[in-house]
Amino acid sequence: MNVKDIHSVYFIGIGGIGMSALARYFNFIGKPVAGYDKTPTPITDGLAELGISIHFEDNVDLIDDTFKQPGTLVVFTPAVPASHQELNYFRSNDFDIKKRSEVLGIITKDSFCMAVAGTHGKTTTSCILAHLLKECGLPFTAFLGGVSEDFNSNFVLDGTDYSVVEADEFDRSFLRLTPTVACITSMDADHLDIYGSKKELEIAFGDFANRIKPGGKLFVRKGLPMEGITFGIADGSDYRIENINIEHGTYIFNLVTPSEVIANVRFNKPGRHNLLNGLAAFAMAVQTGCPPHRLAEALGTFKGVQRRFSYQIKNENFVFIDDYAHHPTEIDAVYQAIREMHPGKKITVVFQPHLFSRTKDFADDFAASLAQFDEIILLEIYPAREEPMEGVTSQWLLDKINNPNKKLVAKSDLLTALTNCTTGVLVALGAGDIGMEVPKIKKELAYAG
Template identity: 45%
Template sequence: MEIKDIKSVYFVGAGGIGMSAIARYFINRGMVVAGYDKTESELTKQLEKEGMLIHYEEDINAIPHACKDVKSTLVIYTPAIPAKHKELEFFKKGNFEIEKRAQVLGTLTRTHKGLCVAGTHGKTTTSTMAAHILHQSHVDCNAFLGGISKNYGTNYILSDTSDYVVIEADEFDRSFHWLRPYMTVITATDPDHLDIYGTKEAYLESFRHYTTLIQDGGVLIIHKGLEMKDDISKGVKKYDYSLDEGDFHAENILIENGEITFDFISPIESIKNISLGQPVPINIENAIAAMALAQLNGCTAEEIKYGMKTYAGVDRRFDFKIKNDNIVFLSDYAHHPKEIYQSAKSIRELYKDKKITAIFQPHLYTRTRDFYKDFASSLSILDEVILCDIYPAREKPIEGVTSKLIYDNLKEGVKKEMIHKEDVLDYIKNHDFEVLLVLGAGDLDNYVPQMTKILKEKYN
């Protein structure tokens, strides 16, 4: 189905961060947009305000009439939806055009210049940084992001003039194989989603295949030292980057008084005194990749400097809620051992002399089973660790796999405790903190507004 033939779009799984960005794309084009989601959230409420029709029970009768025309309706579903979902089965039996979110993004990379960011971690921040630099420059862009940009209050940027589209390329379920990038960044390839891939080798092979999809005349920007092999065509240029070496890197890094500045070293044009708008050490490498992508697509040195200085961050990515002399409180989406290591390391660099406490909700039974020792090692950088029950998402429990696996492997000297998420608010009321960090990709973040209120009252 061509985009010009679509009159209505139905989402099976409407409230996901990536799905909602595509919903906004079609809402902005004046189409009938509707869908189902399991639970109401702030995001689904916002989508409803913007004009999307959403219901929260599996019910074929709740599907709007406009979305039952097989000739003009596109159905988009998320892989997290069970195959036996009643509404999905209805559309399958009716021979509707049904596509995964990634297939729709793939179509957009064929009709726009796709600037894609892939990798186990860092892709949301890097893609959001790149989108902000480009959008506020003379180049401009559209963007489909994996998190809510604090600069724009949304995960979607629309341009009436730009042919560029920034896309977060998700490796889950091999979704990024639908894309045809004009240029792509690969940030990291630490094995993840082994419930899908089975082995580390299969995971790395998936990234190799992804590099074959880059269009002739395009570019691969890859983090230096990754274990994967790339397989680019002769018409594709390759650059590498890292913190302190590679085609693109940083020099003269200065971290002081809560600020971070550095020089951006580039084979195109080096730029002195870059100031990070969200001054977190982990963001230096993300910024290098984002600036490389922006520079290769025509952004000027001044536009890049201004874009980085005014970058405000992403919800749930090093998201500071309170930052003063009495208490520091932040939320971070980190849910892979390497992400947690980088997060903990950055916090430790910023607050060398303070007691750092993390409340961590592991995400998925399979991920906990596969990496519990790595989780424990990463969390052991911190002073105190409070573990909540595993957030199951799409999975059924696995016998013997609980948060206690991580708890038992935390290093000696780390103060530790296990609590249910329902008891988190009482725990915060009854304990003292200097730096408190909420970690994970589950639903513990729903408590963050109340936690913020409690801490503000408690520490004046």
Template identity: 50%
Template sequence: MELDLIKRVYFIGAGGIGMSALARYFKKRGCLVGGYDKTSTVLTRTLEEEGILISYTDEASSLPADFEIPASDLLIVYTPAIPANAVLLNYFRDNGFNLKKRSQVLGIISKGQFCIAVAGTHGKTTTSSIVAHILTDSGYGCTAFLGGIATNYQSNFLLGDNHVVVVEADEYDRSFLTLHPDIAVITSMDADHLDIYGDAEQLHESFHLFAQQLKTGGVLFFKKGLPLNGGITYGVDINAEVQALHIRVEEGNFVFDYKDQDVSITNIPLMLPGKHNIENAIVAMAAALKLGIDPEKVKAAIASFKGVKRRFEYVVREDKHIYIDDYAHHPEELRACFDAVRQLYPDKKMTVVFQPHLFSRTRDFADDFAKVLSTADELLLLDIYPARELPMEGIDAEFLRAKLTLKNSKVYQKEEVLAYVKETQPELLVTVGAGDIDTLIQPLKNILTNA
């Protein structure tokens, strides 16, 4: 479909973080936008407040009249996370509608525009958000589709008035192969989504194909050590072409120097903790400098970047209590989160609440999860969040807990977590996971701040 011909858009899974960004984009273009999601959330209610029609009933009878009949100006967008037996999905499939995956729509939007695409099994949301912030804060401008709520803008979507698009390139279901970027970033290639890929080799092949999608004259940045060639490497504490140097902590924030083959920038403050976030920052800076943005404007933007919701987000930061929430749901993400916590609070007892995400991921990485989780001082383990999967025999929270070397661990229901935190008042609390663990954030905050 040609972008200019699209006048009406309906989203199946409208409450997804990536889908909602697209819904906002089409609404800003003046299209009539509607959608379905299984449950009402803060995000779906925000979409409704913005004039987007949201239904919570998976029935064709729930469709507004404007979306009932296929037409050349009507686009139906779905996410692969929607179950194959969803009624609305099959209604649209069986009746000849223009039906496209979210990733295909991103390909349509970015076609003919200058595209900056950030890929990686982790780090892509923060990195793409930093890129978008630098471009926006510096006055360069961009339109951005992000996989998280950027705190500076309280949104996962930014609308610019130029032809530059920043997208988070999702490897799930090989979705990123619909993109043809001018600048591509690959932050990581750790094994994940093995329910789709089968093994790490197939995942790596997909990233190689993504790297080959660059337009003629395009630039690839990738973290030093990844099995890639033909691009510009970046890293911390390693001999890369883009480097962070002289990393230190000053007044509670990380500070570092930036160096590439052409530019050096000193004394850059970053509100986000951890070596992994410095890596995210320097490659975002490198991408912005490739566009010719003034180095001092890049430095100022990094200093003012406030982070992404649920990416090492301080929920409570007081003398008596520290409460950090993070989206980490892969062993490497957990390790990066815990390392950052330990750097900042080496003398505090770390109580962790973790919700495993997907039965297949828990099964495939059980030993790695157990190793990282055992480094906590205390672990409250929630049941596995199934997302798109059906239960697997023998794979549950107790299966994972049995592999831990940490004795101070137990499987809890959500209500039990709240009761335990109310009783024990932990000085350092960390919640991690990608499922619906976010529903605990506000109740936990209330318990700790009203103590």
């Protein structure tokens, strides 16, 4: 399939962060675009402002006739149930139907494709990479899994020579890509509903690495069971960070490459995990031929990603942070970053578990990660694409947390529960709809400190 052969594009699940980036791309290149989603969100609002027609009822009659004609590409997300009426209409009428990952592979296959893979860190790393390419003046397109604060978007089109994509392991989506340069940030067990075991997940990452174009390069975090150019912190990696200092919430360090040492590099995003994300993006960007010193300088101006250690309130007495963390390893990384940047402060976490299957698979790990915080407020599990599982509840998870300062709170009661918050640092974590509560919490606690 070639992009120029597509007449129009209809998205089922258009409000997803990855789907909406593709919708923006096709709209930008002049194709008629429309779609369905379950509920209105700021993302669908943003698409509507571009003139993209969206409806929120699964009803074939609401699809404009333009998209019922031959030449319409139908893009759907795996989160859509098999019973979806619109999807079944397109299937029964022999439309060209593809998953988001397939379309991404088609769009990027002829470019210098830079793909970021890993169970954690994909979004931040790809957003940093896009920022670095922009600062170097390179012509690139980026499909991002979060809203970059540098671009105020999850999609960038500054040219087509280079492309930046997230290589998502969910549903084996990343096996649709053919990158020129790729990195693997992490390979922790996740998506066991898809893979069944960590071993099968690792095999899939190996299959992804084998899809790199001849002559391409793979960067891997040191310690992962993969062959490639390594990156790490003070561990002898090919690309590494050494001599870390913190000044006023900013990391200052030396960046060691295979050929030189760049001293006094600055980076403003808290957490060692974010330092590794920045390093991976830097190493990938070097492969474009952009001068390393220029890239190192650009690391210091990266603003961040919405919902990735995003400061909502920050003053001497009170800090409120929003983060997408939804896996025990990610929660540990957020905790480390807060402790490093705000030593001695009481930390309260509000956590919304994401998926019954993930909660079940990692319940003991979640309990251990959450128990580190001084106070835990747990919300009900966000089901996303899943049906409830017997015995898998937030109360069940709460009972496993070895910390007396814990409670289960209904989302509707969250603001009331936080009204008399006496913590030094409040952090909201989760990949569900907890992000929709963040502006309300911010407004409620704006007086704090």
